[in-house]
Amino acid sequence: MPKISERGVAMPASPIRKLTPFADKAKEDGKKIYHLNIGQPDIETPETMLNALKNIDFKVWAYTPSEGTASYRNKLTEYYNKLNYNIDPENILVTNGGSEAITIAMQACMNPGDEIIIPEPFYANYNGFACSADVVVKPIISSIETGFALPAISEFEKLITSKTKAIAICNPNNPTGYLYSKQELTALKDLCLKHDLYLLSDEAYREFCYDGREFISPMHLPGLEQNVIVLDTVSKRYSACGARIGCLITKNKELYGTALKFAQARLSPSLEGQIAGEAAVDTPDSYFQAVSKEYTARRDMLVNGLNAIPGIYCPNPGGAFYVVAQLPIDNADKFCQWMLEDFSFQNQTVMMAPATGFYSTPGAGTNEVRLAYVLNQQDLKSALICLEKALTIYPGNTGQ
Incomplete structure:
Protein backbone atom coordinates (compact mmCIF):
# COMPACT_ATOMS: atom_id res chain seq x y z
CA MET A 1 0.00 0.00 0.00
CA PRO A 2 1.40 3.47 -0.87
CA LYS A 3 2.33 5.62 2.13
CA ILE A 4 0.83 9.01 2.83
CA SER A 5 3.07 12.03 3.11
CA GLU A 6 5.14 12.90 6.18
CA ARG A 7 3.36 16.24 6.18
CA GLY A 8 0.04 14.37 6.27
CA VAL A 9 1.18 12.38 9.28
CA ALA A 10 2.37 15.54 11.02
CA MET A 11 -0.80 17.51 10.24
CA PRO A 12 -2.75 17.77 13.50
CA ALA A 13 -6.45 16.95 13.68
CA SER A 14 -8.69 19.73 14.95
CA PRO A 15 -8.96 19.48 18.76
CA ILE A 16 -12.16 21.52 18.50
CA ARG A 17 -13.87 18.90 16.34
CA LYS A 18 -12.28 15.67 17.56
CA LEU A 19 -15.06 14.98 20.05
CA THR A 20 -17.74 15.25 17.36
CA PRO A 21 -18.23 11.44 17.03
CA PHE A 22 -18.98 11.24 20.77
CA ALA A 23 -21.42 14.13 20.47
CA ASP A 24 -23.13 12.46 17.52
CA LYS A 25 -23.53 9.25 19.53
CA ALA A 26 -24.93 11.19 22.50
CA LYS A 27 -27.50 12.83 20.22
CA GLU A 28 -28.46 9.43 18.79
CA ASP A 29 -29.06 8.33 22.37
CA GLY A 30 -31.46 11.24 22.80
CA LYS A 31 -29.30 13.62 24.83
CA LYS A 32 -29.60 17.36 24.40
CA ILE A 33 -26.13 18.88 24.02
CA TYR A 34 -25.21 22.46 24.80
CA HIS A 35 -22.51 23.24 22.26
CA LEU A 36 -19.99 25.49 23.96
CA ASN A 37 -17.13 23.84 22.09
CA ILE A 38 -17.04 25.85 18.87
CA GLY A 39 -17.29 29.51 17.86
CA GLN A 40 -20.50 29.21 15.86
CA PRO A 41 -22.69 32.09 17.06
CA ASP A 42 -26.46 31.83 17.20
CA ILE A 43 -26.67 35.57 16.47
CA GLU A 44 -28.60 36.19 13.27
CA THR A 45 -26.64 37.23 10.18
CA PRO A 46 -27.39 40.86 9.17
CA VAL A 281 -20.10 46.75 5.23
CA ASP A 282 -23.34 48.77 5.29
CA THR A 283 -24.59 46.91 8.36
CA PRO A 284 -25.85 49.62 10.75
CA ASP A 285 -24.04 50.35 14.00
CA SER A 286 -27.21 49.40 15.86
CA TYR A 287 -26.59 45.76 14.88
CA PHE A 288 -23.17 45.72 16.54
CA GLN A 289 -24.42 47.62 19.58
CA ALA A 290 -27.13 45.03 20.13
CA VAL A 291 -24.72 42.14 19.57
CA SER A 292 -22.16 43.63 21.97
CA LYS A 293 -24.82 44.10 24.64
CA GLU A 294 -25.94 40.50 24.23
CA TYR A 295 -22.42 39.07 24.34
CA THR A 296 -21.57 41.16 27.40
CA ALA A 297 -24.59 39.73 29.21
CA ARG A 298 -23.66 36.20 28.13
CA ARG A 299 -20.05 36.68 29.22
CA ASP A 300 -21.09 37.98 32.62
CA MET A 301 -23.51 35.09 33.13
CA LEU A 302 -20.93 32.48 32.10
CA VAL A 303 -17.95 33.91 33.98
CA ASN A 304 -19.91 34.59 37.16
CA GLY A 305 -21.59 31.20 36.93
CA LEU A 306 -18.31 29.36 36.43
CA ASN A 307 -16.58 31.13 39.31
CA ALA A 308 -19.52 30.28 41.58
CA ILE A 309 -18.91 26.55 41.04
CA PRO A 310 -16.52 25.12 43.67
CA GLY A 311 -13.01 24.56 42.32
CA ILE A 312 -13.42 26.56 39.06
CA TYR A 313 -11.42 29.66 38.21
CA CYS A 314 -12.23 31.72 35.11
CA PRO A 315 -10.69 35.12 34.25
CA ASN A 316 -13.04 37.79 32.90
CA PRO A 317 -12.13 38.33 29.22
CA GLY A 318 -12.11 41.73 27.53
CA GLY A 319 -13.20 40.57 24.09
CA ALA A 320 -14.17 37.84 21.60
CA PHE A 321 -16.73 35.30 22.86
CA TYR A 322 -14.63 32.67 24.59
CA VAL A 323 -13.33 31.92 28.04
CA VAL A 324 -10.70 29.49 29.24
CA ALA A 325 -11.56 28.10 32.66
CA GLN A 326 -9.52 26.03 35.08
CA LEU A 327 -11.53 23.07 36.44
CA PRO A 328 -10.88 20.71 39.36
CA ILE A 329 -10.26 17.78 37.01
CA ASP A 330 -7.45 15.35 36.32
CA ASN A 331 -7.52 15.59 32.52
CA ALA A 332 -9.53 17.90 30.27
CA ASP A 333 -9.59 15.55 27.27
CA LYS A 334 -10.84 12.73 29.43
CA PHE A 335 -13.40 14.94 31.19
CA CYS A 336 -14.85 16.43 28.00
CA GLN A 337 -15.28 12.95 26.51
CA TRP A 338 -16.80 11.67 29.75
CA MET A 339 -19.34 14.51 29.63
CA LEU A 340 -20.56 13.22 26.26
CA GLU A 341 -20.27 9.47 26.83
CA ASP A 342 -21.16 8.91 30.47
CA PHE A 343 -22.85 11.99 31.93
CA SER A 344 -26.42 13.20 31.67
CA PHE A 345 -28.51 15.52 33.83
CA GLN A 346 -32.17 15.57 32.88
CA ASN A 347 -31.04 14.08 29.58
CA GLN A 348 -28.72 17.04 28.93
CA THR A 349 -24.97 17.52 28.77
CA VAL A 350 -22.34 20.05 27.68
CA MET A 351 -19.76 19.89 24.90
CA MET A 352 -16.55 21.83 25.58
CA ALA A 353 -13.14 22.06 23.94
CA PRO A 354 -10.23 20.69 25.98
CA ALA A 355 -7.68 23.50 26.30
CA THR A 356 -4.83 21.07 25.66
CA GLY A 357 -5.54 21.50 21.95
CA PHE A 358 -4.76 25.21 22.20
CA TYR A 359 -1.27 24.67 23.63
CA SER A 360 1.88 23.40 21.95
CA THR A 361 3.80 23.02 25.22
CA PRO A 362 3.49 19.38 26.36
CA GLY A 363 1.42 19.03 29.52
CA ALA A 364 -0.02 22.55 29.40
CA GLY A 365 -3.74 23.14 29.85
CA THR A 366 -4.52 19.66 31.15
CA ASN A 367 -7.08 21.01 33.64
CA GLU A 368 -8.45 23.80 31.43
CA VAL A 369 -11.33 23.97 28.95
CA ARG A 370 -12.45 26.55 26.42
CA LEU A 371 -16.11 27.52 26.42
CA ALA A 372 -17.73 29.70 23.75
CA TYR A 373 -20.63 31.84 24.92
CA VAL A 374 -22.38 31.59 21.56
CA LEU A 375 -25.69 30.31 22.95
CA ASN A 376 -28.57 32.27 24.44
CA GLN A 377 -28.56 33.06 28.14
CA GLN A 378 -31.14 30.41 29.08
CA ASP A 379 -29.05 27.71 27.40
CA LEU A 380 -25.91 29.02 29.12
CA LYS A 381 -27.70 28.82 32.47
CA SER A 382 -28.74 25.22 31.77
CA ALA A 383 -25.20 24.36 30.64
CA LEU A 384 -23.78 25.74 33.90
CA ILE A 385 -26.18 23.59 35.92
CA CYS A 386 -25.08 20.52 33.95
CA LEU A 387 -21.40 21.33 34.48
CA GLU A 388 -21.82 21.80 38.23
CA LYS A 389 -23.74 18.54 38.55
CA ALA A 390 -21.12 16.73 36.46
CA LEU A 391 -18.22 17.86 38.61
CA THR A 392 -19.87 16.50 41.75
CA ILE A 393 -19.81 12.95 40.33
CA TYR A 394 -16.83 13.00 37.96
CA PRO A 395 -14.40 10.28 39.11
CA GLY A 396 -11.38 12.46 38.30
CA ASN A 397 -12.44 15.50 40.35
CA THR A 398 -9.25 16.71 42.04
CA GLY A 399 -11.02 19.02 44.46
CA GLN A 400 -12.92 16.38 46.38
Whole structure:
Protein backbone atom coordinates (compact mmCIF):
# COMPACT_ATOMS: atom_id res chain seq x y z
CA MET A 1 0.00 0.00 0.00
CA PRO A 2 1.40 3.47 -0.87
CA LYS A 3 2.33 5.62 2.13
CA ILE A 4 0.83 9.01 2.83
CA SER A 5 3.07 12.03 3.11
CA GLU A 6 5.14 12.90 6.18
CA ARG A 7 3.36 16.24 6.18
CA GLY A 8 0.04 14.37 6.27
CA VAL A 9 1.18 12.38 9.28
CA ALA A 10 2.37 15.54 11.02
CA MET A 11 -0.80 17.51 10.24
CA PRO A 12 -2.75 17.77 13.50
CA ALA A 13 -6.45 16.95 13.68
CA SER A 14 -8.69 19.73 14.95
CA PRO A 15 -8.96 19.48 18.76
CA ILE A 16 -12.16 21.52 18.50
CA ARG A 17 -13.87 18.90 16.34
CA LYS A 18 -12.28 15.67 17.56
CA LEU A 19 -15.06 14.98 20.05
CA THR A 20 -17.74 15.25 17.36
CA PRO A 21 -18.23 11.44 17.03
CA PHE A 22 -18.98 11.24 20.77
CA ALA A 23 -21.42 14.13 20.47
CA ASP A 24 -23.13 12.46 17.52
CA LYS A 25 -23.53 9.25 19.53
CA ALA A 26 -24.93 11.19 22.50
CA LYS A 27 -27.50 12.83 20.22
CA GLU A 28 -28.46 9.43 18.79
CA ASP A 29 -29.06 8.33 22.37
CA GLY A 30 -31.46 11.24 22.80
CA LYS A 31 -29.30 13.62 24.83
CA LYS A 32 -29.60 17.36 24.40
CA ILE A 33 -26.13 18.88 24.02
CA TYR A 34 -25.21 22.46 24.80
CA HIS A 35 -22.51 23.24 22.26
CA LEU A 36 -19.99 25.49 23.96
CA ASN A 37 -17.13 23.84 22.09
CA ILE A 38 -17.04 25.85 18.87
CA GLY A 39 -17.29 29.51 17.86
CA GLN A 40 -20.50 29.21 15.86
CA PRO A 41 -22.69 32.09 17.06
CA ASP A 42 -26.46 31.83 17.20
CA ILE A 43 -26.67 35.57 16.47
CA GLU A 44 -28.60 36.19 13.27
CA THR A 45 -26.64 37.23 10.18
CA PRO A 46 -27.39 40.86 9.17
CA GLU A 47 -30.29 41.25 6.72
CA THR A 48 -28.03 43.32 4.46
CA MET A 49 -25.94 40.22 3.74
CA LEU A 50 -28.85 37.85 3.32
CA ASN A 51 -30.75 40.23 1.06
CA ALA A 52 -27.67 40.66 -1.14
CA LEU A 53 -27.62 36.89 -1.67
CA LYS A 54 -31.34 36.75 -2.38
CA ASN A 55 -31.03 39.53 -4.96
CA ILE A 56 -28.11 38.08 -6.94
CA ASP A 57 -28.91 38.40 -10.64
CA PHE A 58 -25.76 37.44 -12.54
CA LYS A 59 -26.21 35.23 -15.58
CA VAL A 60 -22.74 33.60 -15.45
CA TRP A 61 -21.18 32.42 -12.18
CA ALA A 62 -17.71 33.51 -13.20
CA TYR A 63 -14.22 33.61 -11.75
CA THR A 64 -13.34 36.77 -9.86
CA PRO A 65 -9.90 38.42 -9.80
CA SER A 66 -7.46 36.50 -7.60
CA GLU A 67 -7.11 39.51 -5.31
CA GLY A 68 -10.89 39.94 -5.06
CA THR A 69 -13.31 42.15 -6.95
CA ALA A 70 -12.50 45.85 -7.18
CA SER A 71 -15.98 46.63 -5.90
CA TYR A 72 -15.52 44.59 -2.71
CA ARG A 73 -11.99 45.82 -2.04
CA ASN A 74 -13.12 49.42 -2.46
CA LYS A 75 -15.92 48.83 0.01
CA LEU A 76 -13.57 47.13 2.47
CA THR A 77 -11.26 50.12 2.22
CA GLU A 78 -14.11 52.31 3.46
CA TYR A 79 -14.62 49.99 6.43
CA TYR A 80 -10.96 49.84 7.43
CA ASN A 81 -10.30 53.53 6.95
CA LYS A 82 -13.14 54.32 9.34
CA LEU A 83 -10.95 52.40 11.79
CA ASN A 84 -7.95 54.59 10.85
CA TYR A 85 -5.98 51.89 9.03
CA ASN A 86 -5.16 54.35 6.23
CA ILE A 87 -5.06 51.75 3.46
CA ASP A 88 -5.87 51.53 -0.24
CA PRO A 89 -7.70 48.75 -2.12
CA GLU A 90 -4.27 47.65 -3.38
CA ASN A 91 -3.38 46.69 0.20
CA ILE A 92 -6.24 44.16 0.43
CA LEU A 93 -6.11 40.56 -0.77
CA VAL A 94 -9.48 38.82 -0.49
CA THR A 95 -9.23 35.21 0.67
CA ASN A 96 -11.39 32.13 1.11
CA GLY A 97 -11.98 32.73 4.80
CA GLY A 98 -9.55 33.91 7.43
CA SER A 99 -7.92 30.47 7.36
CA GLU A 100 -6.59 30.98 3.84
CA ALA A 101 -5.37 34.45 4.78
CA ILE A 102 -3.27 32.96 7.57
CA THR A 103 -1.94 30.14 5.38
CA ILE A 104 -0.98 32.51 2.55
CA ALA A 105 0.67 34.89 5.01
CA MET A 106 2.83 32.10 6.41
CA GLN A 107 3.76 30.86 2.92
CA ALA A 108 4.62 34.36 1.72
CA CYS A 109 6.66 35.37 4.78
CA MET A 110 8.59 32.28 5.70
CA ASN A 111 10.85 29.60 4.30
CA PRO A 112 10.53 25.93 5.26
CA GLY A 113 11.96 25.52 8.74
CA ASP A 114 11.53 29.18 9.72
CA GLU A 115 10.01 29.86 13.11
CA ILE A 116 6.99 31.87 14.24
CA ILE A 117 6.45 32.79 17.88
CA ILE A 118 2.85 32.63 19.09
CA PRO A 119 1.59 33.30 22.64
CA GLU A 120 -0.29 30.25 23.86
CA PRO A 121 -2.96 29.14 24.35
CA PHE A 122 -3.66 29.99 20.70
CA TYR A 123 -6.21 29.14 18.01
CA ALA A 124 -5.59 25.45 17.49
CA ASN A 125 -5.53 25.58 13.69
CA TYR A 126 -2.43 27.79 13.70
CA ASN A 127 -0.59 24.50 14.16
CA GLY A 128 -2.23 23.13 11.02
CA PHE A 129 -1.54 26.26 8.98
CA ALA A 130 2.10 26.17 10.07
CA CYS A 131 2.36 22.49 9.15
CA SER A 132 1.01 23.24 5.66
CA ALA A 133 3.63 25.95 5.22
CA ASP A 134 6.50 23.88 6.73
CA VAL A 135 6.83 26.51 9.44
CA VAL A 136 7.82 25.77 13.05
CA VAL A 137 5.62 27.20 15.80
CA LYS A 138 7.51 28.38 18.87
CA PRO A 139 4.96 28.78 21.67
CA ILE A 140 5.39 31.26 24.48
CA ILE A 141 3.10 30.48 27.36
CA SER A 142 0.73 32.95 28.95
CA SER A 143 -0.82 32.24 32.32
CA ILE A 144 -4.40 31.96 33.50
CA GLU A 145 -3.27 33.66 36.72
CA THR A 146 -2.63 36.89 34.77
CA GLY A 147 -5.78 36.50 32.69
CA PHE A 148 -3.56 35.40 29.76
CA ALA A 149 -1.83 38.76 29.39
CA LEU A 150 1.02 39.06 26.88
CA PRO A 151 4.15 37.35 28.24
CA ALA A 152 7.11 39.58 29.10
CA ILE A 153 9.12 40.78 26.10
CA SER A 154 12.20 39.29 27.77
CA GLU A 155 10.58 35.87 27.34
CA PHE A 156 10.10 36.54 23.61
CA GLU A 157 13.77 37.52 23.34
CA LYS A 158 14.79 34.13 24.73
CA LEU A 159 13.03 32.37 21.84
CA ILE A 160 14.40 34.48 18.99
CA THR A 161 16.97 32.73 16.80
CA SER A 162 18.34 33.16 13.29
CA LYS A 163 15.30 31.12 12.13
CA THR A 164 12.73 33.43 13.74
CA LYS A 165 10.78 35.25 11.06
CA ALA A 166 7.51 36.35 12.64
CA ILE A 167 5.30 36.76 15.67
CA ALA A 168 1.57 36.07 15.50
CA ILE A 169 -1.17 37.35 17.78
CA CYS A 170 -4.94 37.03 17.85
CA ASN A 171 -6.58 40.14 19.27
CA PRO A 172 -9.05 39.86 20.95
CA ASN A 173 -7.81 36.38 21.58
CA ASN A 174 -9.23 33.03 20.66
CA PRO A 175 -9.35 30.97 22.92
CA THR A 176 -8.87 33.23 25.97
CA GLY A 177 -10.81 36.38 25.10
CA TYR A 178 -7.87 38.49 26.23
CA LEU A 179 -7.72 41.98 24.68
CA TYR A 180 -4.17 43.27 24.17
CA SER A 181 -3.46 46.81 25.35
CA LYS A 182 -1.71 49.57 23.42
CA GLN A 183 1.23 49.21 25.80
CA GLU A 184 1.56 45.49 25.00
CA LEU A 185 1.31 46.08 21.25
CA THR A 186 3.84 48.89 21.38
CA ALA A 187 6.25 46.53 23.12
CA LEU A 188 5.70 43.99 20.33
CA LYS A 189 6.26 46.71 17.74
CA ASP A 190 9.63 47.59 19.24
CA LEU A 191 10.60 43.91 19.34
CA CYS A 192 9.62 43.34 15.70
CA LEU A 193 11.55 46.38 14.54
CA LYS A 194 14.59 45.39 16.61
CA HIS A 195 14.74 41.90 15.09
CA ASP A 196 13.20 42.68 11.68
CA LEU A 197 10.21 40.39 12.19
CA TYR A 198 6.77 40.26 10.62
CA LEU A 199 3.82 40.74 12.97
CA LEU A 200 0.74 38.74 11.96
CA SER A 201 -2.38 40.17 13.57
CA ASP A 202 -5.47 37.96 13.50
CA GLU A 203 -8.36 40.38 14.06
CA ALA A 204 -11.36 38.10 13.53
CA TYR A 205 -12.96 39.34 16.76
CA ARG A 206 -12.23 43.06 16.38
CA GLU A 207 -15.86 44.10 16.91
CA PHE A 208 -16.19 42.24 20.18
CA CYS A 209 -14.59 44.39 22.88
CA TYR A 210 -16.39 44.93 26.17
CA ASP A 211 -16.60 47.27 29.16
CA GLY A 212 -15.67 50.29 27.06
CA ARG A 213 -12.23 48.87 26.26
CA GLU A 214 -10.49 50.11 23.12
CA PHE A 215 -9.33 47.84 20.32
CA ILE A 216 -5.83 48.64 19.10
CA SER A 217 -4.39 47.18 15.89
CA PRO A 218 -0.72 47.09 14.93
CA MET A 219 -1.98 49.09 11.94
CA HIS A 220 -2.38 51.97 14.38
CA LEU A 221 1.30 51.95 15.34
CA PRO A 222 3.45 54.25 13.18
CA GLY A 223 6.75 52.86 11.94
CA LEU A 224 5.53 49.26 11.66
CA GLU A 225 3.92 49.56 8.22
CA GLN A 226 6.30 47.17 6.42
CA ASN A 227 6.06 44.51 9.14
CA VAL A 228 2.33 44.21 9.81
CA ILE A 229 -0.01 41.70 8.17
CA VAL A 230 -3.64 41.92 9.25
CA LEU A 231 -5.70 38.74 8.90
CA ASP A 232 -9.46 39.12 8.95
CA THR A 233 -12.78 37.43 8.15
CA VAL A 234 -16.49 38.15 7.90
CA SER A 235 -17.23 34.92 9.81
CA LYS A 236 -17.45 36.27 13.35
CA ARG A 237 -18.12 39.96 12.73
CA TYR A 238 -21.37 39.29 10.88
CA SER A 239 -22.12 35.79 12.22
CA ALA A 240 -21.47 34.50 8.70
CA CYS A 241 -19.12 31.57 9.29
CA GLY A 242 -20.34 29.76 6.17
CA ALA A 243 -19.55 32.65 3.83
CA ARG A 244 -15.85 31.71 3.79
CA ILE A 245 -14.63 35.20 2.93
CA GLY A 246 -11.65 36.80 4.61
CA CYS A 247 -8.75 39.01 3.69
CA LEU A 248 -5.07 39.70 4.14
CA ILE A 249 -4.00 43.33 4.50
CA THR A 250 -0.46 44.66 4.19
CA LYS A 251 1.23 47.88 3.15
CA ASN A 252 4.37 45.93 2.24
CA LYS A 253 4.21 45.89 -1.57
CA GLU A 254 6.74 43.10 -2.02
CA LEU A 255 4.90 40.91 0.46
CA TYR A 256 1.56 41.69 -1.18
CA GLY A 257 2.91 40.72 -4.59
CA THR A 258 4.18 37.44 -3.18
CA ALA A 259 0.88 36.69 -1.44
CA LEU A 260 -0.95 37.40 -4.69
CA LYS A 261 1.01 34.64 -6.43
CA PHE A 262 -0.31 32.12 -3.93
CA ALA A 263 -3.80 33.55 -4.44
CA GLN A 264 -3.46 33.19 -8.21
CA ALA A 265 -2.54 29.54 -7.74
CA ARG A 266 -5.92 28.91 -6.12
CA LEU A 267 -7.66 31.05 -8.77
CA SER A 268 -10.18 33.19 -6.89
CA PRO A 269 -12.39 33.76 -3.86
CA SER A 270 -16.11 33.12 -4.26
CA LEU A 271 -18.23 35.63 -6.12
CA GLU A 272 -21.34 35.24 -3.98
CA GLY A 273 -19.31 35.54 -0.78
CA GLN A 274 -17.85 38.84 -1.92
CA ILE A 275 -21.29 40.14 -2.92
CA ALA A 276 -22.56 39.36 0.58
CA GLY A 277 -19.39 40.73 2.19
CA GLU A 278 -19.69 43.99 0.26
CA ALA A 279 -23.28 44.44 1.41
CA ALA A 280 -22.26 43.64 4.99
CA VAL A 281 -20.10 46.75 5.23
CA ASP A 282 -23.34 48.77 5.29
CA THR A 283 -24.59 46.91 8.36
CA PRO A 284 -25.85 49.62 10.75
CA ASP A 285 -24.04 50.35 14.00
CA SER A 286 -27.21 49.40 15.86
CA TYR A 287 -26.59 45.76 14.88
CA PHE A 288 -23.17 45.72 16.54
CA GLN A 289 -24.42 47.62 19.58
CA ALA A 290 -27.13 45.03 20.13
CA VAL A 291 -24.72 42.14 19.57
CA SER A 292 -22.16 43.63 21.97
CA LYS A 293 -24.82 44.10 24.64
CA GLU A 294 -25.94 40.50 24.23
CA TYR A 295 -22.42 39.07 24.34
CA THR A 296 -21.57 41.16 27.40
CA ALA A 297 -24.59 39.73 29.21
CA ARG A 298 -23.66 36.20 28.13
CA ARG A 299 -20.05 36.68 29.22
CA ASP A 300 -21.09 37.98 32.62
CA MET A 301 -23.51 35.09 33.13
CA LEU A 302 -20.93 32.48 32.10
CA VAL A 303 -17.95 33.91 33.98
CA ASN A 304 -19.91 34.59 37.16
CA GLY A 305 -21.59 31.20 36.93
CA LEU A 306 -18.31 29.36 36.43
CA ASN A 307 -16.58 31.13 39.31
CA ALA A 308 -19.52 30.28 41.58
CA ILE A 309 -18.91 26.55 41.04
CA PRO A 310 -16.52 25.12 43.67
CA GLY A 311 -13.01 24.56 42.32
CA ILE A 312 -13.42 26.56 39.06
CA TYR A 313 -11.42 29.66 38.21
CA CYS A 314 -12.23 31.72 35.11
CA PRO A 315 -10.69 35.12 34.25
CA ASN A 316 -13.04 37.79 32.90
CA PRO A 317 -12.13 38.33 29.22
CA GLY A 318 -12.11 41.73 27.53
CA GLY A 319 -13.20 40.57 24.09
CA ALA A 320 -14.17 37.84 21.60
CA PHE A 321 -16.73 35.30 22.86
CA TYR A 322 -14.63 32.67 24.59
CA VAL A 323 -13.33 31.92 28.04
CA VAL A 324 -10.70 29.49 29.24
CA ALA A 325 -11.56 28.10 32.66
CA GLN A 326 -9.52 26.03 35.08
CA LEU A 327 -11.53 23.07 36.44
CA PRO A 328 -10.88 20.71 39.36
CA ILE A 329 -10.26 17.78 37.01
CA ASP A 330 -7.45 15.35 36.32
CA ASN A 331 -7.52 15.59 32.52
CA ALA A 332 -9.53 17.90 30.27
CA ASP A 333 -9.59 15.55 27.27
CA LYS A 334 -10.84 12.73 29.43
CA PHE A 335 -13.40 14.94 31.19
CA CYS A 336 -14.85 16.43 28.00
CA GLN A 337 -15.28 12.95 26.51
CA TRP A 338 -16.80 11.67 29.75
CA MET A 339 -19.34 14.51 29.63
CA LEU A 340 -20.56 13.22 26.26
CA GLU A 341 -20.27 9.47 26.83
CA ASP A 342 -21.16 8.91 30.47
CA PHE A 343 -22.85 11.99 31.93
CA SER A 344 -26.42 13.20 31.67
CA PHE A 345 -28.51 15.52 33.83
CA GLN A 346 -32.17 15.57 32.88
CA ASN A 347 -31.04 14.08 29.58
CA GLN A 348 -28.72 17.04 28.93
CA THR A 349 -24.97 17.52 28.77
CA VAL A 350 -22.34 20.05 27.68
CA MET A 351 -19.76 19.89 24.90
CA MET A 352 -16.55 21.83 25.58
CA ALA A 353 -13.14 22.06 23.94
CA PRO A 354 -10.23 20.69 25.98
CA ALA A 355 -7.68 23.50 26.30
CA THR A 356 -4.83 21.07 25.66
CA GLY A 357 -5.54 21.50 21.95
CA PHE A 358 -4.76 25.21 22.20
CA TYR A 359 -1.27 24.67 23.63
CA SER A 360 1.88 23.40 21.95
CA THR A 361 3.80 23.02 25.22
CA PRO A 362 3.49 19.38 26.36
CA GLY A 363 1.42 19.03 29.52
CA ALA A 364 -0.02 22.55 29.40
CA GLY A 365 -3.74 23.14 29.85
CA THR A 366 -4.52 19.66 31.15
CA ASN A 367 -7.08 21.01 33.64
CA GLU A 368 -8.45 23.80 31.43
CA VAL A 369 -11.33 23.97 28.95
CA ARG A 370 -12.45 26.55 26.42
CA LEU A 371 -16.11 27.52 26.42
CA ALA A 372 -17.73 29.70 23.75
CA TYR A 373 -20.63 31.84 24.92
CA VAL A 374 -22.38 31.59 21.56
CA LEU A 375 -25.69 30.31 22.95
CA ASN A 376 -28.57 32.27 24.44
CA GLN A 377 -28.56 33.06 28.14
CA GLN A 378 -31.14 30.41 29.08
CA ASP A 379 -29.05 27.71 27.40
CA LEU A 380 -25.91 29.02 29.12
CA LYS A 381 -27.70 28.82 32.47
CA SER A 382 -28.74 25.22 31.77
CA ALA A 383 -25.20 24.36 30.64
CA LEU A 384 -23.78 25.74 33.90
CA ILE A 385 -26.18 23.59 35.92
CA CYS A 386 -25.08 20.52 33.95
CA LEU A 387 -21.40 21.33 34.48
CA GLU A 388 -21.82 21.80 38.23
CA LYS A 389 -23.74 18.54 38.55
CA ALA A 390 -21.12 16.73 36.46
CA LEU A 391 -18.22 17.86 38.61
CA THR A 392 -19.87 16.50 41.75
CA ILE A 393 -19.81 12.95 40.33
CA TYR A 394 -16.83 13.00 37.96
CA PRO A 395 -14.40 10.28 39.11
CA GLY A 396 -11.38 12.46 38.30
CA ASN A 397 -12.44 15.50 40.35
CA THR A 398 -9.25 16.71 42.04
CA GLY A 399 -11.02 19.02 44.46
CA GLN A 400 -12.92 16.38 46.38
